Amino acid sequence: MTFRKTLFEALNQTGALIRRNFKRTITVSFKNKSSINLVTETDQAADRLIRGIILKAFPDHDLLTEESLPTEKRSAYKWIVDPLDGTTNFAHHFPQVGISIGLEYKGKIILGGVYDPFRDELFWAEKGRGAWMIHGGHHKHLSVSPTRSLSHSLLLTGFPYDRRERIDLYLSYVKAFMQHIQGIRRAGAAALDLCWVACGRVDGYWEWRLKPWDVSAGSLIVEEAGGRLSDFSGKKFSIYGEQTLATNGRIHRAMLREMQRLPR
Numbered sequence: 001m002t003f004r005k006t007l008f009e010a011l012n013q014t015g016a017l018i019r020r021n022f023k024r025t026i027t028v029s030f031k032n033k034s035s036i037n038l039v040t041e042t043d044q045a046a047d048r049l050i051r052g053i054i055l056k057a058f059p060d061h062d063l064l065t066e067e068s069l070p071t072e073k074r075s076a077y078k079w080i081v082d083p084l085d086g087t088t089n090f091a092h093h094f095p096q097v098g099i100s101i102g103l104e105y106k107g108k109i110i111l112g113g114v115y116d117p118f119r120d121e122l123f124w125a126e127k128g129r130g131a132w133m134i135h136g137g138h139h140k141h142l143s144v145s146p147t148r149s150l151s152h153s154l155l156l157t158g159f160p161y162d163r164r165e166r167i168d169l170y171l172s173y174v175k176a177f178m179q180h181i182q183g184i185r186r187a188g189a190a191a192l193d194l195c196w197v198a199c200g201r202v203d204g205y206w207e208w209r210l211k212p213w214d215v216s217a218g219s220l221i222v223e224e225a226g227g228r229l230s231d232f233s234g235k236k237f238s239i240y241g242e243q244t245l246a247t248n249g250r251i252h253r254a255m256l257r258e259m260q261r262l263p264r
Contacts, residue, residue: 007101007113007124010053014046014083014099015117018090021045022118028091038087043067046083050101054079066213078104080239082213085114086189100191102216102239109239112217114191123195123221131198131224142225144248145200150180150258153203153251156193157186160209169263170208176258190244194218197246198225204247204255206232212239219246228252232259 021042028038047067054063058079063071065081079101084090086097095118102112113124123142125131131142147153155177159170174184185202187193191214193205198221216239219229228249229237234256237244243264247255 003103003111004124004126006054006057007103007111008122010050010101011099011113011115011122013053014049015115015120017046017049018042018084018097018099018117022090022093022095026091026093038091039067040084040087040091042090043084043087046099047081050081050083050099054081064212066211076106080104080109080212080216082191082211085191085214089188094188096187096189096192098189098192098195100213100217102212102220104216109216109220112220114195114217114221116192116195121195123198123218125198125217125221125224127220127224129224131221133195133199142199142221144198144222144225144227145203146250147203147248148250150177150251150254151182153181155181155184156196156202156205157184158188158190158193158207158210159186160207162209172262173206173259176262177255180254180258190214191218194222194246197227197248198222200248204245204251206243206245206255206259208244209242210244215239215244219244222246230256232256232264 027041044067047065060075062073062075062078082100085100089096099115102109110127115122122134133140190210195218196202197205229246231241231243
């Protein structure tokens with residue numbers, strides 16, 4: 001089985017699982033005694049499903065997923081998985097969630113897919129071959145927005161789990177950007193936020209302290225759609241870093257200028 005076929009099978013089967021469970025009573029528990037870091041039975045079932053599909057096709061590959069311990073077989077290939085991105089949304093029956101799967105080869109993401117099971121939109125990209133969305137059986141090539149100024153921009157952001165302790169820091173960024181742009185949205189699913197930059201629905205997105213499973217697939221999709229990623233100082237983006245800035249490329253410098261005036 002090819003990498004791409006495995007990716008699509010895992011995304012589509014997990015999407016069907018999430019849609020089924022969304023209509024049922026959702027049982028919620030909490031990670032690390034946190035009242036805002038949720039996990040549901042569906043997160044765990046989705047994790048098991050994806051792991052099973054990937055390991056059946058590629059039993060020697062490594063896995064890094066949000067909901068289970070990593071496998072370390074010293075493979076050059078590592079699948080990086082968020083089985084249900086947007087758990088808080090899901091737990092509240094807010095239909096904005098995604099499944100994110102990235103494939104890392106020798107430290108570089110070479111394939112990634114993010115599936116929105118409620119809009120039936122599957123975003124995917126392969127290194128050097130562009131980014132695409134599959135909807136209704138049709139493939140659409142993705143391209144970032146043409147917006148060139150902050151004053152004409154719509155941005156997305158999110159807030160990490162330590163937001164109660166660092167609320168003033170995170171809101172200082174919202175306040176700074178609100179003075180220059182048309183609007184800010186907070187949708188609550190980082191993988192989809194990145195895909196919405198890639199397909200031109202928004203012009204830029206920033207967030208602190210995301211995990212590799214949040215951004216591995218979406219970052220490749222943004223890059224292959226013509227966008228740009230960095231940290232908040234303009235340094236090279238890493239899926240293992242603590243700062244994510246993703247834009248259409250045209251407003252990237254302007255966003256960095258605002259960020260460099262702010263505390264970090």
